[in-house]
Amino acid sequence: xxxxxxxxxxxxxxxSSPNQDQLDTVRAALAATxxxxxxxxIRQQALHHLEELKHxxxxxxxxxxxxxxxEQNDDALRYYGLQLLEFAVRYRWLEYAxxxxxxxxxxxxxxxxxLRDSDALFLRNKIGQLWVEVAKRCWGEEWMDMDxxxxxxxxxxxxxxxxxxxxxxxxxxxxxxxxxxxxxDAVAGLRLEILGAALNEIMIPQGLYEEHARTRPVTRQxxxxxxxxxxxxxxxxxxxAECMKFVRMGGVPEExxxxxxxxxxxxxxxxxxxxxxxxxxxxxANCVDCLSLPFHTEDVALQTAATETLYVLLCRQYNAHWHDxxxxxxxxxxxxxRVAMTRQTFERTASSTGDDEAAYTxxxxxxxxxxxxxxxxxxxxxxxxxxxxxxxMLFDLLLYVLQSKSxxxxxxxLHSWSKMMAVQDHTIIDMVLQALGTLIQTCSERLLRxxxxxxxxxxxxxxFLDEDFDTTPERxxxxxxxxxYCTGIIQAIARSxxxxxxxxxxxxxxxxxxxxxxxxxxGFEREAYSRNSMPVLQFDAQFNVVSSALKGFSxxxxxxxxxxxxxxxxxxxxxxxxxxxxxxQDWSYSVISVQVDDPExxxxxxxxxxxxxxxxxxxxxxxxxxxxxxxxxxLDDNLAHTAFSDAVKGFEGLRVIELQKLALVFxxxxxxxxxxxxxRIAELVQAHNDDQRL
Numbered sequence: 001x002x003x004x005x006x007x008x009x010x011x012x013x014x015x016s017s018p019n020q021d022q023l024d025t026v027r028a029a030l031a032a033t034x035x036x037x038x039x040x041x042i043r044q045q046a047l048h049h050l051e052e053l054k055h056x057x058x059x060x061x062x063x064x065x066x067x068x069x070x071e072q073n074d075d076a077l078r079y080y081g082l083q084l085l086e087f088a089v090r091y092r093w094l095e096y097a098x099x100x101x102x103x104x105x106x107x108x109x110x111x112x113x114x115l116r117d118s119d120a121l122f123l124r125n126k127i128g129q130l131w132v133e134v135a136k137r138c139w140g141e142e143w144m145d146m147d148x149x150x151x152x153x154x155x156x157x158x159x160x161x162x163x164x165x166x167x168x169x170x171x172x173x174x175x176x177x178x179x180x181x182x183x184x185d186a187v188a189g190l191r192l193e194i195l196g197a198a199l200n201e202i203m204i205p206q207g208l209y210e211e212h213a214r215t216r217p218v219t220r221q222x223x224x225x226x227x228x229x230x231x232x233x234x235x236x237x238x239x240x241a242e243c244m245k246f247v248r249m250g251g252v253p254e255e256x257x258x259x260x261x262x263x264x265x266x267x268x269x270x271x272x273x274x275x276x277x278x279x280x281x282x283x284x285a286n287c288v289d290c291l292s293l294p295f296h297t298e299d300v301a302l303q304t305a306a307t308e309t310l311y312v313l314l315c316r317q318y319n320a321h322w323h324d325x326x327x328x329x330x331x332x333x334x335x336x337x338r339v340a341m342t343r344q345t346f347e348r349t350a351s352s353t354g355d356d357e358a359a360y361t362x363x364x365x366x367x368x369x370x371x372x373x374x375x376x377x378x379x380x381x382x383x384x385x386x387x388x389x390x391x392x393m394l395f396d397l398l399l400y401v402l403q404s405k406s407x408x409x410x411x412x413x414l415h416s417w418s419k420m421m422a423v424q425d426h427t428i429i430d431m432v433l434q435a436l437g438t439l440i441q442t443c444s445e446r447l448l449r450x451x452x453x454x455x456x457x458x459x460x461x462x463x464f465l466d467e468d469f470d471t472t473p474e475r476x477x478x479x480x481x482x483x484x485y486c487t488g489i490i491q492a493i494a495r496s497x498x499x500x501x502x503x504x505x506x507x508x509x510x511x512x513x514x515x516x517x518x519x520x521x522x523g524f525e526r527e528a529y530s531r532n533s534m535p536v537l538q539f540d541a542q543f544n545v546v547s548s549a550l551k552g553f554s555x556x557x558x559x560x561x562x563x564x565x566x567x568x569x570x571x572x573x574x575x576x577x578x579x580x581x582x583x584x585q586d587w588s589y590s591v592i593s594v595q596v597d598d599p600e601x602x603x604x605x606x607x608x609x610x611x612x613x614x615x616x617x618x619x620x621x622x623x624x625x626x627x628x629x630x631x632x633x634x635l636d637d638n639l640a641h642t643a644f645s646d647a648v649k650g651f652e653g654l655r656v657i658e659l660q661k662l663a664l665v666f667x668x669x670x671x672x673x674x675x676x677x678x679x680r681i682a683e684l685v686q687a688h689n690d691d692q693r694l
Contacts, residue, residue, distance in 0.1 A: 270287070331383060364409050
């Protein structure tokens with residue numbers, strides 16, 4: 001590495017431009033690296049030469065010369081010139097004297113000031129990165145007029161420069177937020193206090209800045225980095241609104257396309273800012289209103305970008321210190337007209353798998369926003385008090401999204417519903433009660449084990465899963481979480497409404513047993529048996545529904561058990577419990593008489609009976625009746641059909657295990673009739689004597 005004295009002599013004052021021979025040598029070396037027909041040995045020599053050039057004292061001057069001459073140099077050479085400048089800024093900045101760093105900054109400013117619409121985007125972005133790299137090293141101390149320079153670029157008339165300056169400034173603002181705040185950049189971290197304060201000062205709107213200027217530390221009072229009254233947050237929001245107005249009005253297609261691209265760039269600049277910007281600033285700049293503008297168009301790309309930005313803002317954590325600003329933003333997003341507009345967008349972008357990837361992405365993003373809003377309402381019911389919300393419309397939309405055939409779209413809302421089950425606010429409870437029927441029906445359907453369905457299944461849910469997940473473990477993990485939310489909701493419903501929930505889910509299981517293809521006379525075939533067939537999976541899903549409901553019922557029993565006899569609800573609770581337990585026993589008696597030939601279904605019927613037996617307070621008669629049935633259940637094995645025979649063996653093993661559990665729980669009841677049961681038990685022991693699992 002060169003000494004500081006050598007570097008001080010390198011280009012201060014700047015030397016004359018590199019001669020033509022030097023330029024030709026670099027062009028030839030660069031061409032050799034890009035030409036696939038060049039021998040590898042020559043290519044390596046060329047790469048070595050280009051790399052060595054970065055370490056030469058005059059490398060930054062070479063870089064500026066290459067990058068600034070758009071007439072003589074192609075894009076590849078200009079980009080290499082920018083790389084030379086980047087190397088000097090990133091790796092040798094601390095070695096340079098103040099005059100040299102000033103020269104480097106002047107070259108970057110010169111490149112930024114001479115951008116053209118015809119310049120390739122990757123060149124413009126590289127210059128933007130250079131600007132940010134310089135800012136991270138000297139903005140707020142040696143470089144105090146950066147905001148003034150950005151504003152000068154921004155205010156250049158579009159009739160003169162087109163949109164190139166606007167796009168450049170937006171990119172710089174985006175990168176400043178990312179590097180200084182969001183990415184924990186190592187260089188920015190060394191000057192984080194200065195850079196963070198400077199970035200905040202140039203971004204916040206006028207009202208908040210005036211308040212900030214009165215309270216900022218004395219050491220900052222004389223170090224003014226801000227230019228203009230408006231602040232970049234409000235300025236960018238205003239520009240975005242102008243772009244949206246132009247897009248809505250229409251006009252020359254090329255101009256509309258250009259303004260649409262500018263709107264997306266503005267959203268890209270706002271997105272990282274929303275992660276750290278004061279919520280008061282977002283309120284003052286009307287960010288929620290601004291981000292809702294794309295939904296008055298049919299441009300899916302704009303709507304998606306706006307939704308992503310709005311998500312970053314709305315997912316900011318609640319804190320009592322900024323309660324008013326947080327509540328204001330949430331209420332703006334929950335306005336009835338915006339909820340209706342979201343519903344219309346959902347309906348308009350509904351599509352089958354593979355039809356419209358952009359519309360499908362938008363649906364997933366909007367579902368995440370809805371989940372945030374639902375959580376805000378359920379966790380902070382004070383939002384409801386002003387009467388500004390249309391709760392029926394909001395909850396109807398939540399149910400609509402929950403029923404989407406795409407589980408990825410519905411899972412954020414499903415998670416919100418699962419959390420709402422525990423909310424104690426009476427208004428929220430009333431809304432949830434109205435949705436119970438749809439909730440339990442949808443959650444019951446979604447407990448199907450989709451991962452066991454064949455890959456060529458025509459089920460639309462499976463097709464969406466194929467599109468959303470590339471690997472089997474990812475899909476299994478996702479479906480496991482989805483089913484966990486579903487069972488949690490069913491359990492919560494059964495806990496709050498045990499009579500209605502148990503009656504509903506048990507009747508569905510009984511209907512499946514009576515009408516499903518689980519016996520020979522209704523289409524069951526041993527030779528074509530598969531434990532992953534749709535009828536078996538449907539019954540498995542219903543079994544999981546009943547299991548979850550029984551857990552909820554058990555929790556309800558514990559809830560009412562703590563009621564004192566003098567409490568008003570005690571008598572009703574005891575009567576309801578007795579009635580529910582009698583209904584469970586009656587259901588069990590009715591199911592015992594149903595013939596089942598499918599081993600998997602028979603096993604789950606057996607498990608359901610055992611769960612009921614252990615949930616209610618059964619009398620000896622009911623216990624003995626169920627156990628007698630378990631002992632006498634028979635499935636005719638057929639060794640010629642391997643899959644069926646294996647399932648029968650599994651059923652028999654499960655039967656023995658469940659009987660062993662019941663023998664421990666109801667030992668006293670069984671002891672009284674041991675003489676009657678002993679022959680049947682001995683028969684089972686003999687039949688399974690060789691099974692090491694038992």
